[in-house]
Amino acid sequence: MKLHELSDNPGATKKRKRVGRGPGSGTGKMGGRGIKGQKSRSGVAINAYEGGQMPLYQRLPKRGFNKPNRKKFAVVNLGLIQKFIDAGKLDGKADITEDALVASGLVRRKLDGVRVLAKGDVSGKLNITVTGASKAAIDAVSAAGGALTVSAPAAAE
Known part of the structure; x- marks a missing residue:
């Protein structure tokens, strides 16, 4: 059997x-769309309209709000910092600051600051200064003999 001899079973496909x-x-002339009206025209979609019934988005209650002055932090895990040190992209002996993290490419933008989380392991003694850190991250760095300092967030320029 060759590729050009393959075909579907009779009745398997429909035109x-x-x-x-x-x-x-x-299905000529009006093409099954009926006579006149909005739905007979092309490019018409009546989204969320339920025929006069109260739409779902109005039946459900409103909940919560978005804080307008919310702080957004760039998040970094300890394991990633260690990985960058092992790869030679970060200097583990020098102080690791937010600017150093941005320069190494570990953080794209500082946003309102950098927050360090405890996922991953730290093998060496590190001195890290960032805007925020989880308690577990501070404990993990301290256990490795280093220091994780949390500084106040810098004012937006």
Whole structure:
């Protein structure tokens, strides 16, 4: 058997219905859309309209709010910091600051500051100064003999 000899079983495929192709086709002239009106036109979608019934988005209660002055931190895991030190992209002996993290490419933007989380292991003694850190991250760095200092967030320039 060759590729050109392959074919579907009879009745496995069905031809697409071509509407608006003359009176002999059975779906000519108006193409099954009825007479006039919004829904007979092209490009019309009546989203979320439920025929006059109260729409779902109005039936459900409003909940919560978005804090307008919310702080957004760039998040870094300890394991990633260690990985960058092992790869030679970060100097583990020098102080690791937010600017050093940005320069190494570990953090793209500081946003409102950098927050360190405890995922991963730290093998060496590190001195890290960042805007925020989890308690577990501070404990992990201290256990390795280093120090994780949390500084106040800098004012937006």
